[in-house]
Amino acid sequence: MNTKKVLFLAIHRPRRSPSQRYRIECYADYWQQNGFTLHQQYLISAADDAYMYAPGNLLPKVGILLKSALKRLYHVLTAHQYHLIIIQREAFMLGTAFFEYCARYCSKAKIIFDFDDAIWLPNVSEANRQWAFLKNPRKTETLLRLAHAVVVGNHYLAQYACIYNPRTIVIPSAIDLRQYQPTPKPTLPPNTPVCIGWSGSATTMPHFETALPALQSIEQKYANKVRFAVITNTPYHHPNLPVQSLLWNPETEAADIARFDIGIMPLPHNEWALGKCSMKGLQYMAMTVPAVLERIGANTEVIQEGKNGLLAAGTQEWVQQLSALIENPALRTQLGNQGRKTIEQGYAVQVLYHKWLSLFEQVLSQS
Numbered sequence: 001m002n003t004k005k006v007l008f009l010a011i012h013r014p015r016r017s018p019s020q021r022y023r024i025e026c027y028a029d030y031w032q033q034n035g036f037t038l039h040q041q042y043l044i045s046a047a048d049d050a051y052m053y054a055p056g057n058l059l060p061k062v063g064i065l066l067k068s069a070l071k072r073l074y075h076v077l078t079a080h081q082y083h084l085i086i087i088q089r090e091a092f093m094l095g096t097a098f099f100e101y102c103a104r105y106c107s108k109a110k111i112i113f114d115f116d117d118a119i120w121l122p123n124v125s126e127a128n129r130q131w132a133f134l135k136n137p138r139k140t141e142t143l144l145r146l147a148h149a150v151v152v153g154n155h156y157l158a159q160y161a162c163i164y165n166p167r168t169i170v171i172p173s174a175i176d177l178r179q180y181q182p183t184p185k186p187t188l189p190p191n192t193p194v195c196i197g198w199s200g201s202a203t204t205m206p207h208f209e210t211a212l213p214a215l216q217s218i219e220q221k222y223a224n225k226v227r228f229a230v231i232t233n234t235p236y237h238h239p240n241l242p243v244q245s246l247l248w249n250p251e252t253e254a255a256d257i258a259r260f261d262i263g264i265m266p267l268p269h270n271e272w273a274l275g276k277c278s279m280k281g282l283q284y285m286a287m288t289v290p291a292v293l294e295r296i297g298a299n300t301e302v303i304q305e306g307k308n309g310l311l312a313a314g315t316q317e318w319v320q321q322l323s324a325l326i327e328n329p330a331l332r333t334q335l336g337n338q339g340r341k342t343i344e345q346g347y348a349v350q351v352l353y354h355k356w357l358s359l360f361e362q363v364l365s366q367s
Helices: 018-023 025-033 046-052 058-077 098-105 126-134 139-146 155-164 202-209 212-225 253-257 279-286 315-327 329-346 349-364
Strands: 004-009 036-041 084-088 110-115 149-152 168-170 194-199 226-232 243-247 262-265 291-294 310-312
Touching: 004 058, 004 349, 018 025, 018 084, 025 036, 025 349, 046 058, 058 098, 084 098, 084 349, 098 110, 098 139, 110 139, 110 349, 139 155, 149 155, 149 349, 155 168, 194 212, 194 253, 194 279, 194 315, 202 226, 212 226, 212 315, 226 253, 253 279, 262 279, 262 315, 279 291, 279 329, 291 315, 310 315, 315 329, 329 349
Parallel strands: 004 036, 004 084, 084 110, 110 149, 149 168, 194 226, 194 262, 226 243, 262 291, 291 310
Antiparallel strands: none
16 A cells, blocks of 8 residues: 555644544544554643743743744655645644745645634633734634645534635544443442533633533532532632542543533533534543533534433523433433434544545545
8 A cells, every 4th residue: 555644733742632632633543544644743742831831931931932933844844755734723823824834835745724613713821811912813814725625623614714715624523432432330329419520621611610600500409419520631629619620631531521420511602612513522422421512503513402412501401401311310321322322423533534534535636
């Protein structure tokens, strides 16, 4: 087999970024088996990560940016040895598209641009708020025009991308069934509290907190019949809700999610939320955890109401949907099992890698 080389210009090291893991890295084995070898080149090391996403650290951050620029320049100037280049969100973390231009015009490789959020909207981490002026949301338009093809995570993102590049397709974020393997839940005593859980990074914690009024109502209603847990990358506590905080670990993430009895994905109702790709919900469903997702955007594409999960919007409906699951173990089992089937049929790496291979061949055939 004549193997073709695919360069992935990543910002973060392997397995660090959910967007990279569930959209690109998860396919490496399957692409390799079908003649496409993935080579990932990243910028921010684990040591640099600790400085980059913490408040302050001005001089270390400047040093990281300079070092990253030199690394990325080397990556794009040697890109001629590749057949395809995948750029996920951006090739560099500032507003310039210089490196993407270099990748396009300093090599004969075809460019595939992938994204899974409404990245054309201003969005800067709290720790780097003072650096917001260095970002350029309109850079997304430039990258879309530069690409030979565009891959997005849902139809809302596709509507935007098609304005600038008609060669846009939707491929959802994917679950690797080899890593997400549910096991039968043990039979627990009748008085065991029902665990309502959420998984996400510290930067998305405000999304979880939009559900606090509903969760507080649930706590008052059911008292010791329920408990709450979050999986996140920094310890989390809230003064008005007892929450067990589990430290995120890629090695145990699936097993930790399986400890939930109900998985939730609340979101604010804004344009950024419309671009979300339901990743938390897909993870819950993959582990047969019944999911309650915000009634917005891609969530309404993933969830068939009452068949493979539930949708909610507003405190009253969130309380209603959670109450239904708390009080009905059979419904939890039914929705959990159907959720898993949904993943197996349409959101699994083992299904979706064929779409990527087809795209690779189409792009390579372009003149």
